[in-house]
Amino acid sequence: MADEESKLFSLREAEQLRTQIEPILIQMIESRRKLAELENQLGALQERIQRSGGLLVSYDKTARVRIERNRLAESIQSGLEQIHSTGCVVKDIEIGLLDFPARINGEEVYLCWRLGEDRIRFYHRQDEGFSRRKPIDPRDADYTNPIQ
Numbered sequence: 001m002a003d004e005e006s007k008l009f010s011l012r013e014a015e016q017l018r019t020q021i022e023p024i025l026i027q028m029i030e031s032r033r034k035l036a037e038l039e040n041q042l043g044a045l046q047e048r049i050q051r052s053g054g055l056l057v058s059y060d061k062t063a064r065v066r067i068e069r070n071r072l073a074e075s076i077q078s079g080l081e082q083i084h085s086t087g088c089v090v091k092d093i094e095i096g097l098l099d100f101p102a103r104i105n106g107e108e109v110y111l112c113w114r115l116g117e118d119r120i121r122f123y124h125r126q127d128e129g130f131s132r133r134k135p136i137d138p139r140d141a142d143y144t145n146p147i148q
Contacts, residue, residue, distance in 0.1 A: 007086075007101060010102070011111065024079045029115070035073060038069040087100075096114060110125075121136060
């Protein structure tokens with residue numbers, strides 16, 4: 001939605017939202033890890049079948065793995081949709097990197113947070129990435145309105 005895409009967060013709003021969506025992000029990371037394991041299992045099985053020229057496999061076991069893989073993929077997609085619906089941007093599921101659109105000194109930026117950090121302390125321009133983030137100057141942090 002246009003309103004959600006154009007949402008600008010104050011530092012306080014972003015921090016409140018971060019605490020709400022952090023558990024969703026953690027669950028997505030765990031689901032992603034499990035999904036990768038299942039993908040590896042299925043890939044190894046496929047390779048064994050190809051190498052042996054048609055190895056007989058347990059249909060039930062393979063079906064259970066595929067069902068679990070699909071469930072995990074749907075869980076990750078659902079988590080992404082939940083987070084994006086708030087106006088927050090998931091930049092990297094693997095490391096738990098989130099960006100919150102904001103405005104500092106009249107420029108639209110992203111307040112940047114990575115899983116494991118105790119709070120949002122950094123920002124970067126919207127055309128920059130994680131490696132270019134800068135500390136938020138406390139004088140720029142208006143806790144009641146979007147950062148100006």
